[in-house]
Amino acid sequence: MRVLVGITGASGAAFAIDFLKRCPGERFLIVSEWGKAVLKDELGLSPADLAPWVTRTFADGDLAAPFSSGTIRHDAFVIVPCSASTMAKIAAGIADTLITRAAAVTLKERMRLVLALRETPLSTGMLENALRISRDGGIIAPIMPPLYHRPQTLDGAVAGFTAKLLALCGVETGPGWHEDRLQQENPAALTHGDPAARPDATGRERGAP
Numbered sequence: 001m002r003v004l005v006g007i008t009g010a011s012g013a014a015f016a017i018d019f020l021k022r023c024p025g026e027r028f029l030i031v032s033e034w035g036k037a038v039l040k041d042e043l044g045l046s047p048a049d050l051a052p053w054v055t056r057t058f059a060d061g062d063l064a065a066p067f068s069s070g071t072i073r074h075d076a077f078v079i080v081p082c083s084a085s086t087m088a089k090i091a092a093g094i095a096d097t098l099i100t101r102a103a104a105v106t107l108k109e110r111m112r113l114v115l116a117l118r119e120t121p122l123s124t125g126m127l128e129n130a131l132r133i134s135r136d137g138g139i140i141a142p143i144m145p146p147l148y149h150r151p152q153t154l155d156g157a158v159a160g161f162t163a164k165l166l167a168l169c170g171v172e173t174g175p176g177w178h179e180d181r182l183q184q185e186n187p188a189a190l191t192h193g194d195p196a197a198r199p200d201a202t203g204r205e206r207g208a209p
């Protein structure tokens with residue numbers, strides 16, 4: 001497995017570190033200039049400190065790096081955290097840094113692009129940028145840690161989101177939600193043959209209060 005990881009200047013450097021630590025296989029890293037600033041600001045780290053979890057780091061200004069070309073294949077390019085600025089450039093097809101060029105290549109070559117967007121609230125323009133990338137085959141995965149596994153620490157919450165990113169990269173991350181119940185005899189399941197009894201998008205059963 002070969003994964004390209006981009007860190008940009010959005011808040012949430014801890015999500016990048018956790019992803020690098022847990023992702024199997026080759027991990028190639030690119031950190032934008034503002035990504036370096038936020039990494040230092042939030043965690044007191046520089047890109048060199050990430051070396052134990054990285055196969056090789058490329059400079060964001062190095063447009064002659066292998067990932068500038070579609071002849072180099074990767075299983076996924078994950079930008080975590082992804083700033084609204086980088087997302088806007090990708091949506092517009094601007095490719096003047098290695099992160100944005102590798103994203104353009106990933107989309108044109110129909111490889112997997114995952115943007116862990118970190119911004120809130122989102123303007124209409126940002127939402128339109130996200131839609132354009134999604135229509136082009138990219139995956140918009142805003143940094144939203146799940147809480148249903150009841151994390152007791154910030155690290156636990158971060159790990160919950162990392163599991164989401166890994167799953168998007170095709171990495172096995174353990175059983176899914178209530179997976180044990182798939183094989184259980186459950187009388188309530190008998191009602192699920194009736195479409196009128198299925199839950200609607202809110203999780204309530206139709207007709208339920």
Ligand SMILES: Cc1cc2nc3c(=O)[nH]c(=O)nc-3n(C[C@H](O)[C@H](O)[C@H](O)COP(=O)(O)O)c2cc1C
Binds near residue numbers: 032
């Ligand atoms: C401490 C700090 C936190 C920031 N947090 C965010 C953020 O959460 N989301 C975002 O879109 N931009 C954020 N920014 C702004 C980006 O860093 C800025 O738009 C920058 O141009 C992004 O460049 P890059 O995408 O090439 O890294 C932050 C900036 C700083 C200095």
